Amino acid sequence: AVVERQDLVRKLSDPNLWWRLKAPQLLVESQDRSVVTSLSDLAKDETASASGRLHALWTLEGLGALDVELVLQSLEAKDAALREHGIRLAERSLENSRVREKLLQLAVDQDPRVQFQLACTLSLLPKEQSFRSLQQIALQHIEDPWFHIAVLTGASESALDWFHALTARKVLVEDASKGKALFLRRIAAILGSRQKDSEIASVLARAAEAKSERDTWWQTASLYGLAEGLKRGADRRVKLSLNAQNHLMDLAEARFPQLRKAALRAAAQVEWAPSPRLRDAMQRSEVIAQRAEEKIQDREDSVSLLALGPSGATFPIVEKLLSPQEPEQIQIAAVHALLGFQDARAGKVVVDRWKGCTARVREAALEDFFSEPARLATLLDGIAEGKVEPWSLSPARKAQLLRDPREEIRKRAESILGPPSALARPKALDDYRPAAKMDGDVSRGREIFAKVCAKCHQIGDIGVEVGPDLASVTNRTKEDLLLQILDPNAYIVPGYEEYAVETTDGRMVTGVMAKESATTITLRRAGGEEEIILRNNITSLRSLSVSQMPEELEKGMSLRDMADLLQFLKSFGSSTARAGTR
Known part of the structure; x- marks a missing residue:
């Protein structure tokens, strides 16, 4: 031996x-x-x-x-x-x-x-x-x-040291880069998730003291990271000292639009206490938000800022801005602001004005309704009363309602929407079946792909990787591709079904499971937007058994358009199809 x-x-x-x-x-x-x-x-x-x-x-x-x-x-x-x-x-x-x-x-x-x-x-x-x-x-x-x-694996206690060490390096902050911005964003996210006032105040003070336009890249990255971390933290809204509030408000009213956007994203995660600085900002925002001659970007940011008021006194002003007479961007900002108020009237206002809203405004409203499960009853009331059309909800949204963990919501949804069933679309298939037999134009098909499909699929440099890789579709028949486009729920590629996560603070987050680690999961939504959720903040996680790909994707597409799209998907790999996608 x-x-x-x-x-x-x-x-x-x-x-x-x-x-x-x-x-x-x-x-x-x-x-x-x-x-x-x-x-x-x-x-x-x-x-x-x-x-x-x-x-x-x-x-x-x-x-x-x-x-x-x-x-x-x-x-x-x-x-x-x-x-x-x-x-x-x-x-x-x-x-x-x-x-x-x-x-x-x-x-x-x-x-x-x-x-x-x-x-x-x-x-x-x-x-x-x-x-x-x-x-x-x-x-x-x-x-x-x-x-x-790797370097931030054990950085929970040293994240503030990291932040100050990096932002104090003149050589590092002078020139922006994607990697630097991502690194700072990750550091700030760690600090945000800890929700410690002294740490957040220190980050805000450092960001507020930088006044040059060349500093906006790292200020913006830090604020977006802070917002992501605050959202993942244990408390739904964090309380900050007045000093920290003032710094954040200074950033929310900065002269650089991208910096304002990032600051407002972080500000939305704060429980604001009344202060002279906040009152002054509210008064300025009331004027700007309502003046049609102001820049759209400035008005949009002012509407977002009005939602921060602790008393809800600005509710009537924001409500007035949800009107067809206002630009679409202002209506979307008004929807987010209204549903950001802790006010029972908000959901009813949006539902009452539903039929006067464009598709993008409705989608913004649905995003907020479904992220706040307590508002779903108001949405169902709107559907039952005929104020909200059932077709406004995608299959994934309907499935989320029909599989809600609360029995009262499930039963109400089933009584209004009908029981869960297989989603088949025979008429659409019959209407577009001739496109599968037509010869399409690859170049025009590429343009249609960029317009219709690129929000969730990527080919070369076109689009965002949310749905499955399309590299293998050249091996499939046009009829098979047509079925998948028109009836995306007929077959869902494993790993690309929609999930719904309810968090401990009462939020509902949906998306495709993009990443998992021992402590977090990452859901990815259309457009590539990702949300990281700590596992210890998860109340429930369930598959909705539907594709994130929307039904009726063919709306506005002619038979010729569909034939061109199918030809492009089938021809990808040829030099003609690849041209322009690199």
């Missing part, structure tokens, strides 16, 4: 991968410590193969016989894979000062895999020891979102 065990040690360096994987398994399962010396010799042997030494180290770890000296030696190895695995093995010896010191020195290692593993491992150390090294790694890989995740 001893001879066999020694033979297994030699197999750790075998050219055959099967043996390199099987030998460590057998050795660890045997727990025979007679091979410890041989394994240690192999791990130290710089003339041996790197893979053999690596397997020897992990086998020693599995036998509980890994010596700290071997770990230190692996951290200094010439082979990058040995250093990378040495860092993981070092996690068992972080109490050793020599190990900690060596790990911190590896922050200047030139191998990206080594640095990535180091970032993950250093998150296990107190921030006083690891922060400087993690900063070095982050700045070297500022454009890589995976490195953002």
